[in-house]
Amino acid sequence: MDILLLILIVPFVFGILMFLMPLNFKLLKNLHIFLSLIVSVVLLTAVGKVVDGGELHIFHQFIFLDSLGAIFLSLIAITGLLVNIYATTYMKWELEEGHITLKEVKNYFALSFIFTWTMALSVLCNNIAFMWAAIEATTLASVFLVAVKKDKKSTESGYKYIVLCSIGLAFALYATILLYSAANGNIDGEAMLYTNLLANAANLDPMALKLVFIFALIGFGTKAGLAPTHTWLPDVHAEGPAPTSALLSGVLLKCAMLGLIRYYAVVANGVGFDFVQTVMIISGTLTLFISAFFLIRQHNVKRMFAYHSVAHMGVIAFGLGVGGAIGLFAALFHCAAHSFTKALAFCSTGNIARIYGTKDMTKMGGMIRIAPITAVLFGIAICSLVGVPGFAIFVSEFLIFKAAAIGGQYILMGIFAVALAIIFIADFSHFFLATFGKVEGEVVHNSEMKLSENLPLLGLAILIVAFGVWQFDSFTFLLDESVKSIMK
Amino acid sequence: MENIINIVTVLMMATSFAVFSLRQYHHSIKAYALQTLLLVIVFLALYFKYGSHELLIWAITAFVIKVVFVPLYLLRLIKKIGVVVEDEPVGGFFISPVIALSFSLAVSMMLYKVFIHFSLFQEILPLFAASFIFMMGIFGFVLRNSFLKQILAYCLFENGIHLSLALMAYTSHELVEVGILTDAIFAVIIMSVLAKRFYASYDSLDTSKAINLRG
Numbered sequence: 187m188d189i190l191l192l193i194l195i196v197p198f199v200f201g202i203l204m205f206l207m208p209l210n211f212k213l214l215k216n217l218h219i220f221l222s223l224i225v226s227v228v229l230l231t232a233v234g235k236v237v238d239g240g241e242l243h244i245f246h247q248f249i250f251l252d253s254l255g256a257i258f259l260s261l262i263a264i265t266g267l268l269v270n271i272y273a274t275t276y277m278k279w280e281l282e283e284g285h286i287t288l289k290e291v292k293n294y295f296a297l298s299f300i301f302t303w304t305m306a307l308s309v310l311c312n313n314i315a316f317m318w319a320a321i322e323a324t325t326l327a328s329v330f331l332v333a334v335k336k337d338k339k340s341t342e343s344g345y346k347y348i349v350l351c352s353i354g355l356a357f358a359l360y361a362t363i364l365l366y367s368a369a370n371g372n373i374d375g376e377a378m379l380y381t382n383l384l385a386n387a388a389n390l391d392p393m394a395l396k397l398v399f400i401f402a403l404i405g406f407g408t409k410a411g412l413a414p415t416h417t418w419l420p421d422v423h424a425e426g427p428a429p430t431s432a433l434l435s436g437v438l439l440k441c442a443m444l445g446l447i448r449y450y451a452v453v454a455n456g457v458g459f460d461f462v463q464t465v466m467i468i469s470g471t472l473t474l475f476i477s478a479f480f481l482i483r484q485h486n487v488k489r490m491f492a493y494h495s496v497a498h499m500g501v502i503a504f505g506l507g508v509g510g511a512i513g514l515f516a517a518l519f520h521c522a523a524h525s526f527t528k529a530l531a532f533c534s535t536g537n538i539a540r541i542y543g544t545k546d547m548t549k550m551g552g553m554i555r556i557a558p559i560t561a562v563l564f565g566i567a568i569c570s571l572v573g574v575p576g577f578a579i580f581v582s583e584f585l586i587f588k589a590a591a592i593g594g595q596y597i598l599m600g601i602f603a604v605a606l607a608i609i610f611i612a613d614f615s616h617f618f619l620a621t622f623g624k625v626e627g628e629v630v631h632n633s634e635m636k637l638s639e640n641l642p643l644l645g646l647a648i649l650i651v652a653f654g655v656w657q658f659d660s661f662t663f664l665l666d667e668s669v670k671s672i673m674k
Numbered sequence: 675m676e677n678i679i680n681i682v683t684v685l686m687m688a689t690s691f692a693v694f695s696l697r698q699y700h701h702s703i704k705a706y707a708l709q710t711l712l713l714v715i716v717f718l719a720l721y722f723k724y725g726s727h728e729l730l731i732w733a734i735t736a737f738v739i740k741v742v743f744v745p746l747y748l749l750r751l752i753k754k755i756g757v758v759v760e761d762e763p764v765g766g767f768f769i770s771p772v773i774a775l776s777f778s779l780a781v782s783m784m785l786y787k788v789f790i791h792f793s794l795f796q797e798i799l800p801l802f803a804a805s806f807i808f809m810m811g812i813f814g815f816v817l818r819n820s821f822l823k824q825i826l827a828y829c830l831f832e833n834g835i836h837l838s839l840a841l842m843a844y845t846s847h848e849l850v851e852v853g854i855l856t857d858a859i860f861a862v863i864i865m866s867v868l869a870k871r872f873y874a875s876y877d878s879l880d881t882s883k884a885i886n887l888r889g
Contacts, residue, residue, distance in 0.1 A: 248849075315846065326860045333868065338875045342884040344868050348879075349824055352861060353815050356831045359854070360808065363835060367842035368792045378846060397788050576740035 189232045190244045190251060197225050201299030209288045215274040218295045222270040225302060227265035230269040232256070237660045238540070243312065247379055250312040253667035256440045257518060258444045260661075261525045264649070265436045266302055269529050273298065273429035275639045276536045280427070290334055301327040301433065312446070313378045318355070318362045321409060321445055324438055325351045331433070332426040343425035346537065350418035353475050354408020361401035361449065368394035380448055384674070387455035395456040402449035403469060409442035411499045413473040423492035424545070428536030431488060435495040436529035440521045441446075443502055444493045447517075450506060451672040459509055467507030467598065471502030472476045473606035482612040486545045487538060490616055491531045494571055497609055498524045501583065504602060508589045516585035522661070523570070523578035523653055530646035531567035534560060537640075541631050547619050549627030557634040559644075561621050566647045568617045570654070572610040578653035675723045676797055679716055683803035686712045686837070690810040693826055694818070695771040697760050699752045706829055707745035709807075713833055714741060717840055720795070729840065731848050736836070739855055744862055746831060750865050752822065755873050760820045761880035782806040787851035795841040804841060809836030821869040821879040825862060832858050 200221045207214055228477065233241055236256040243250035251259065277294060280286040286294075304327045308320035325348060333344025369377035373386035383390075408415040423431045454462045477497035482492040505517030535545065537560040542550050554561040570577035573584075583606065590599045634640075652658075688707035696702045717733035738879070752758070763770040785805040786798060793801055811834055814827025836854075839846065869879060876883050 313847075313850070315850040316853050319857050322857045322861070323747065326857065326864055329864055329868070333871070336871055339886050341871045341875050342886055345872055345884060347823070348861070348865055348868065349815065352828055352865075355811060356808070356812070356828075356835065359835050360838065363839050363843060364789075366846060367789075367794070369792070370792075370843055370845065372792075374876065378850065391792055394792055465791060536694070 188244050189228070189235060190242055190249050190310060192228050193232060193310065194249070195573060196228050197299045199588075200225065201296050201303060204292065204296035204299060205240060205368035207618070209292060211278070211288060211291065214292055214295055218274055218298075218483060219271055220268050221299065225299070226263040226267040229259050229306065233260045233263070233664075237663060243550055247376075247381060248313050248316070249310050250381065250383075250459070251310055252671060253516075253664045254444070254447065255309045257522065257661075257664050257668060258440055259306065261522060262302060262305050262309065262437055265525045265582070265646075266305075266433065268645050269429050269432045269436065269533065272432070272533045272642040273427075274458060275635075276429050278429060279499050279536075279540055283674060284469065286334065294331060294334060297327060297331050298433070298572050301331060303327075303507060305437060305441050309444060311397040312380050314362050314365065314380055314383070316380055317380070317445060317448070318359050318536075321358070321406070321442060322352070322355050324441060325409070328430070328434065328438065331430045332422050334427055334430075339425050339614070343422050346418045347422045348546060350415070351409050354415055355405050357408075358405025358445065359400045361398045361405055364394060365398045365400065365449075365452070368398070380452070383452045384671070387452050390452075390456045392457045395453045399449055399462060399465065402446060403619075406442050406446035406449070407469065410439050410446060410502055411473075411496045412469050413476040413496065413500070416473065416476070416496045416499075417494055420489050420492040423532070424486060424488040428488075428539070431535070432529040432532035433509060435491070435532060436525045439495060439499060440525055443499065443521060447672070454672070455674055463507050463509040465507075466503050470500045470504030470507050471601055471605075472501075473497070473503060474602075478556070478605050478608040478612070481609060484616070485547050487535050487547050487616075488545050490533070490547070491528065491535065494509045494531070494609075494613075495524075495528055496573070497605075498528070498579075500605075501586070504598075505582065505586045505589070508586055508593065508595060508598060510589050510593055511669050511673060512585055512592065513589035514672055515665050516589060517584045518665050518668055519585065520579065520582035523582050523650070526646050526649045526653065527567055527570040527577075527579055530643055530650060531571065533643050533646070534564045534567055537635055537643075538564065538637070541629060543628060543630035547616055550619065550625070551621075551623045551627075552625040553621045556625075556632055559640055562639070563643050563647055564621065565617065565649060568613050570612045570650045573606060576651065576654050578650045580654055581622060621651070675719055679719050679795075680797060680799045682712050682715050683800040683837070686716075686833070687803045687806050688808045690830055690833075691771065691775060693830055694774055694810050694814050695767075697767060699757060699760060699822055700749060701876070702760075703745050703748045703752070706826055707741055709745075709830075709833060710736060710740040713837060713840075716837065719827075720840055720844055724844065726844050728845050728846065728848050728851070732840065732851050735851065735855060739859060740829070740833070743859070746781070747862065747866065748822070748825065751869065755870060755879070757822070757873070757879060760818070760823055761820045761878060761882075763820070763823070765817065765864070770817045774810055774817055778806050778809035778813060781809050785861065787889055789838070789842060791841040794844060800837070800841050804834055804838040806834070807831070807837060810834070819880050819882045821865075821872050821881050824881065825865045828861060828865065
């Protein structure tokens with residue numbers, strides 16, 4: 187069976203299978219880990235085939251996997267697997283503390299496969315309308331991963347999530363229809379296919395393309411968390427369970443960003459790079475400063491990381507705005523670096539909330555003595571988030587500086603440096619508050635988690651350091667090919 | 675045939691204003707059902723004009739899903755929850771429709787001029803109506819506080835997009851229509867489940883009460 191067809195079938199079938207399982211936690215847990223592993227192997231096999239032999243496609247190119255998609259598919263596979271394994275531990279704690287029922291755990295596990303399926307579909311769709319439908323489906327599939335409980339806060343976060351993302355994505359659908367209409371009859375082949383649109387972008391109406399990009403930016407930008415339509419993100423990420431926040435921030439935001447990057451490529455090749463770069467610089471700068479302002483005021487550890495997600499989407503937008511081969515390379519690398527880092531950050535908040543019984547950092551302190559491994563993992567996430575050398579995010583942020591310097595964009599370098607400095611100060615003050623000094627509040631769980639419980643977090647930490655100090659040839663190859671495909 | 679389409683799309687604009695403005699939920703839902711029926715008529719008119727079989731399939735699926743299923747589902751929801759009249763919107767019941775109407779007209783005046791450059795159907799009024807209905811839906815989300823009105827706003831802008839698709843790109847594959855409609859159904863169902871939960875938590879559908887997560 188074709189590997190792409192397998193991706194379209196396997197996660198969905200596993201989701202249905204999980205729904206049908208009996209209410210036995212041990213069985214559900216083991217099955218969830220085992221099936222997640224299979225899904226990741228399938229996804230990574232497809233990525234490997236792209237590395238070895240180039241683009242894959244089925245159904246008359248309706249479904250395809252190019253190097254750009256392969257980068258994001260590998261994030262779904264790797265980050266998704268580690269977070270799903272951590273989810274079994276987190277749900278066990280929630281179950282033991284009576285915060286959740288076994289039926290809700292089963293639904294959570296089942297929905298996470300459906301969610302993975304929709305994300306993979308959004309990456310694989312060459313048909314732009316289907317890509318939109320898949321990205322909208324990611325919202326629908328993940329609403330009840332966020333609103334797991336039925337209390338006020340959970341319901342409110344679910345409401346904000348679906349309503350705000352749906353409004354935003356309506357603009358993206360309009361962009362899709364406009365793009366198709368502008369292309370239909372003016373290009374060779376099916377005008378709904380991204381590959382055809384990209385190949386014939388120069389033949390499209392420039393005014394239509396500019397309107398398309400503005401609509402796509404509002405639409406996919408809302409879903410990706412770009413300001414000023416980011417407002418759903420802090421509420422949703424802060425309220426959902428830690429593994430959900432990790433999946434949303436680590437993987438889902440990137441899938442929405444992929445949608446935007448595909449429109450970026452088509453419009454840039456149609457009207458020139460200056461237009462899209464200017465728009466992305468404005469969007470990125472606005473996002474960076476708004477998030478930095480809110481970040482510095484946060485004491486809730488999950489809200490802090492949520493604003494970080496907004497900030498780093500701003501970094502990606504900034505990288506796309508600086509442009510050039512290095513700027514694009516940096517933006518794509520940042521998608522991966524941020525995926526691993528934010529997954530670790532949110533998963534570590536699961537440990538932290540267990541230790542202190544609260545997400546308020548002013549009531550923490552002394553974590554290094556209570557749970558040293560968790561404190562170190564938390565520290566690794568923070569170090570990477572602020573761009574300390576030796577951690578993954580440093581690489582992409584450094585490359586954005588380099589791209590700006592090569593292009594002589596010194597004002598942009600200054601703006602970027604100021605925004606990162608604010609984020610740096612905010613983060614380290616929060617980190618010291620929670621990790622060192624004396625305990626300010628109550629300690630509910632006065633010991634480190636078991637090694638087996640911390641294993642997925644350790645895996646993410648290793649990835650963050652590895653991507654910070656090592657160049658992986660296959661991954662670099664995918665990045666280079668993607669940049670070439672965008673710049674044509 | 676152009677005249678029929680012009681008249682029907684103007685009626686669709688009127689119904690979008692009715693969906694937005696009517697205070698009683700069941701009136702709003704019925705106005706939405708009527709609007710979708712008009713949309714089906716546009717699909718059929720375009721089918722007879724151009725003979726594109728995709729439009730016939732769109733008409734049938736839109737009728738089953740959006741004229742019959744969605745309104746019935748929403749009527750059942752309000753009956754189950756026991757709500758009759760909408761909560762006070764942003765700016766009050768009188769100002770809110772005036773704002774939505776004026777801004778939607780202004781935005782549509784700009785958009786149709788772009789659309790007409792590449793639309794397959796080259797009539798001004800229907801293209802204007804398509805963006806007007808879309809914008810009324812967007813303003814429905816922004817200005818109406820009721821969760822149920824926001825679900826109807828989603829349905830409204832989905833109709834606006836659907837009309838745009840029919841006018842500008844009716845040759846697109848049927849699967850595109852199926853994909854978009856499937857999402858729309860699931861969105862309405864999931865939002866309805868959340869609306870029920872919301873009512874159970876807040877004893878109201880007024881979303882301005884959802885302020886627990888600010889910070």
